[in-house]
Amino acid sequence: MARSSYLFTSESVSEGHPDKVCDQISDGVLDLFLKEDPYSRVACETLTTTNRVVIAGEVRGPKSLVSKSGAVNKKKIEEVARATIKKIGYEQKGFHWKTAKVDVLLHGQSADIAVGVDSAGNKDEGAGDQGIMFGYATNETPELMPAPLQLSHNILSALAAVRHSGKEPLLGPDAKSQVTLLYKNGKPTGATAIVVSTQHAAKDKKGRELESGDIKRIVKPYVQKVMPKGWMCDDEHFYVNPTGRFVIGGPDGDCGLTGRKIIVDTYGGAAPHGGGAFSGKDPTKVDRSAAYVARYLAKNVVAAGLSDKCLIQLSYAIGVAYPLSVYVDTYGTGKVDENKISKVLQELVKLSPRGIREHLKLNRAIYARTAAYGHFGRKPEKDGGFSWEKTDLVKDLKSAFNVR
Known part of the structure; x- marks a missing residue:
C-alpha cells in the first residue's frame, strides 16, 4: 500500500560542477558536428581535472572528420572546450579557459556498431545499443516535474x-x-x-x-x-x-566526467532510470533519444488529464528498429486503461530511432543548452530546442479517450 x-x-x-563542465563540453562538441552534418555520429566523453581537459570517444560523418583538414578538426574542438569553460566563468589559477591543456582523442566509430544502426535495403535504422529508457511526468509543478x-x-x-x-x-x-x-x-x-x-x-x-x-x-x-x-x-x-x-x-577541486549526473539530468530519483547518460551522444543513441521521447509521451498523458502521474518504459535491442516493449504505469492515478494508453501512444508516434528523430526533429545542434539544470521541465524553444517538452499530442489523446 x-x-x-x-x-x-x-x-x-550547477553548470560549474565538474561533471556538468564535462557534460557541456561533450554536448558542445556534438553540436559542432551536427552543425556541419546533421547525420553525424558522435559519442563524446570528457574528463576534467586541474587545468586539464581530455576529450575522447567515437565519431562518424561524411563531411565532419576529425583531421587537420576536416570541417571539424581538433583545433575547432579545442575552441569549443575553451569557449564552454569561459562561458561558465572559470578564470581560476587551477582551472582557466585560456591556460588549461586540452587533449582531443576522438576517433572513428566502430564499423560493428555502425552496421547495426545503418539502414540497408529493407532494413530500417536500428537502435545504437540495447537498453531500457524511462520517461516520467507528474502534475506536482507547472513544468509537470x-x-x-x-x-x-x-x-x-x-x-x-x-x-x-x-x-x-x-x-x-x-x-x-x-x-x-x-x-x-x-x-x-x-x-x-x-x-x-x-x-x-x-x-x-x-x-x-x-x-x-x-x-x-x-x-x-x-x-x-x-x-x-x-x-x-x-x-x-x-x-x-x-x-x-x-x-x-x-575541476580544480574534483575530477569531472561526462554522464555522472544522470539522476540530476532526469527526475531526481522520483522515477526509475535506465542507466544511460545523455550528453555527448547523437540521437541515433536511444539512451538519449528514447529517454526524450518517453518524457514527451508521459508529459502529454498527464497534460491531457489522463492521469496525475505517468511513467513510461521503452526497451530496445541493438540493431532492431522498434522497441521490444512499451510499458505505461500511472501509479493508480489513471482515468483510462494503461494498456490502451500504450497502444494509442504507439499509433501517434513511431518509436523507432528514425521515427523519434524525425518526430522531435533531433538532428539539430540543440544539445549544449540541455547539459545543465536538467534535460526536462524546460520550455520548448523556437529553434527546436527541448522539442520533447511540447504537449502537442494532448488533443489527439483526449480525442482517443473521449476526455474533455
Missing part, C-alpha cells in the same frame, strides 16, 4: 543568473542544491530542509575572510524567492556551505 505522507529529497548541481528536483534546479539557476550579471560577484561557478519536501496525501506541502553549497571568493572587497554566514546572507533571498509561498523551511534547517568554506571548486 502506497504511503500518503513522507519526506522526499532531490538534488541539483517532481517538485523537489524542479525547485533544486530553480535555486541554482537563480544563483547563476545573479553571478553572471555581476550582481553577486562573490559567488563562484561550482554549486549544489538539495531540497527535502514534506508530502501529505501524496502532494508536496513545503520544505523541511534545504541545502545550498556554493563556491565563493576567499575575501570580500575589503579583504575580510568570508565565512559560511556571509554566504548564507547572500544566498537566502534568492532561495526564498524561488520557493512557493509558505514553503521555505525554518532557518535551523537551511544549510549553506555546511563545511564552512568552499573556495577551491570546479
